[in-house]
Amino acid sequence: MSQYKMSRQSKQFGSYKNCFHRLFYRLKPSLEKYEQLVLKGRVLRPHYAYALLSAAKEAVLLGYQKISVVEFGCAGGSGLIDLEYISHEISQVLDIQFEIFGFDTGGGMPTSTDYRDLLYMWSEGEYKMDKGKLQKKLHHANLVIGDVKDTVPSFFNKFNPAHLGVILIDVDYYTSTKNCLKILDHDSSLYMPRVFVYLDDTFGTSKFTGELLAVNEYNQSNEKRKISIQSLLAEKNVLNVEELDFFRKEVLSLALL
Ligand SMILES: C[S@@+](CC[C@H](N)C(=O)[O-])C[C@H]1O[C@@H](n2cnc3c(N)ncnc32)[C@H](O)[C@@H]1O
Numbered sequence: 001m002s003q004y005k006m007s008r009q010s011k012q013f014g015s016y017k018n019c020f021h022r023l024f025y026r027l028k029p030s031l032e033k034y035e036q037l038v039l040k041g042r043v044l045r046p047h048y049a050y051a052l053l054s055a056a057k058e059a060v061l062l063g064y065q066k067i068s069v070v071e072f073g074c075a076g077g078s079g080l081i082d083l084e085y086i087s088h089e090i091s092q093v094l095d096i097q098f099e100i101f102g103f104d105t106g107g108g109m110p111t112s113t114d115y116r117d118l119l120y121m122w123s124e125g126e127y128k129m130d131k132g133k134l135q136k137k138l139h140h141a142n143l144v145i146g147d148v149k150d151t152v153p154s155f156f157n158k159f160n161p162a163h164l165g166v167i168l169i170d171v172d173y174y175t176s177t178k179n180c181l182k183i184l185d186h187d188s189s190l191y192m193p194r195v196f197v198y199l200d201d202t203f204g205t206s207k208f209t210g211e212l213l214a215v216n217e218y219n220q221s222n223e224k225r226k227i228s229i230q231s232l233l234a235e236k237n238v239l240n241v242e243e244l245d246f247f248r249k250e251v252l253s254l255a256l257l
Helices: 016-025 031-039 048-061 079-091 133-135 155-159 174-185 208-219
Strands: 064-071 097-104 142-144 164-169 191-199 228-230 252-256
Touching: 016 031, 031 048, 031 079, 048 064, 048 079, 048 164, 048 191, 064 079, 064 174, 079 097, 097 252, 133 142, 133 191, 164 174, 174 208, 191 208
Parallel strands: 064 097, 064 164, 097 142, 164 191
Antiparallel strands: 191 252, 228 252
């Protein structure tokens, strides 16, 4: 019995049918079968699993033994708990290890007066973290507490992480996303050749506000590094996700660097 469990939040969204598929899978795990579970949306938090699995497969082909995964915006920590679980599942079928880092203020959404932060959707102080409680639930994920504008610039020096392969962005605001993307401002030796970037909040926004504005500005100011939106993976049936009501199909935007 593994010490890793999915978060209580994610467990609420699973159907019995998919739960049965996951239990059946556990009798004889394999990469091919896990990939099918992910592509058919039978795992919980399939968008995270898809990004991790895609990066892991590339990493193994390229001879990496360990890669890093960063979640920006952790709130109560359900995403980090799920990341530990998902990475453990992947490590059982692929020869790869993961280092996990979760960035958050710890005190919820920061103050903002910038309309591009979509302040009608989010409010200051929302999604506070109980750091002590979360720390007890985590096995090895690292918490990086503070505003991303302060924690991102020193991240590589401070933590010396394995090559960065996955960035999961869920900080809601344009300004916060813009500061998260500064993690891509460093020497290319620190990253996998392709970095999978998941954007949680592209739904209901335009390219003039929120996450999409931050991505557009990143692309405008970087000549050689680009984030290319691969949107609506669920709609295109790349991920035939049955349990996506909570996450909404449209938010499943994966960007490739
Ligand atoms: C929607 S919640 C994240 C939910 C989490 N990803 C999950 O799946 O459970 C957004 C989080 O982003 C964090 N956040 C927003 N702006 C930030 C900033 N500038 N620096 C650090 N954290 C920030 C907030 O503290 C909040 O916890």
